[in-house]
Amino acid sequence: MSMNFKTSLRPLAAGLVASMLALSAPAQAADQWNVESGDSAIAFTGTQLGAEFNGAFEDFSASIAFSPDDLAGSSVEVLIDIASVNTQNADRDSQIVSADWFNAGEWPTAKFVTKSFSEVAPGSYQAVADLTIRDVTREVTLPFDLVINGNEAEATGGVTIKRTDFGVGQGQWADVSQVGDDVTISITIKASK
Numbered sequence: 001m002s003m004n005f006k007t008s009l010r011p012l013a014a015g016l017v018a019s020m021l022a023l024s025a026p027a028q029a030a031d032q033w034n035v036e037s038g039d040s041a042i043a044f045t046g047t048q049l050g051a052e053f054n055g056a057f058e059d060f061s062a063s064i065a066f067s068p069d070d071l072a073g074s075s076v077e078v079l080i081d082i083a084s085v086n087t088q089n090a091d092r093d094s095q096i097v098s099a100d101w102f103n104a105g106e107w108p109t110a111k112f113v114t115k116s117f118s119e120v121a122p123g124s125y126q127a128v129a130d131l132t133i134r135d136v137t138r139e140v141t142l143p144f145d146l147v148i149n150g151n152e153a154e155a156t157g158g159v160t161i162k163r164t165d166f167g168v169g170q171g172q173w174a175d176v177s178q179v180g181d182d183v184t185i186s187i188t189i190k191a192s193k
Helices: 005-024 090-096
Strands: 032-035 041-048 051-057 060-065 075-081 109-121 124-133 136-149 152-162 182-192
Antiparallel strands (some): 041 051, 109 124, 136 152
16 A cells, blocks of 8 residues: 655644644733722731721822733732822821831832732632832732623732831831831722723
8 A cells, every 4th residue: 555655744744834823823912901090999007006007008000911811921010109108197197208117208119010920719819029118129929809890800909018028117117016017908909901
């Protein structure tokens, strides 16, 4: 029985060409989201003399590319205006932006830049990110829940950091007996495509 060598190679060649085209095709980009700033918040809770206080940074911007089916291609970058802090206490707010604390004159923004995402359960994720406050960058892991409904999305989550890890609280304020070291940051981000 004779076999045509050219004919037997055609399916193999066609398969190789199809594979090469698939590899060279651009990967589908993660969805771009626009933050609805009026319905979004970056808040925090700290302690002063053993009592909890709450605050928020009222001005921030975010660049969000996120798709649950393309976590590797997803990314988030958030820039926070330190001077926009509001703890409902003018004296405390003026201290927070001072050189001993965030030193907003020299470092006016804090930055959160994701490095990777993972899904821990349906609708629940973790973002590993670099958080920069003052001139210090540290890796943090932010767990968050995400609900996507068509072109609308809402993410809620939080992470606890130690303020002294970022040099927040210099001099006498490095002592955590008056102002606690742990600060819990909470996010509510509403966005649309």
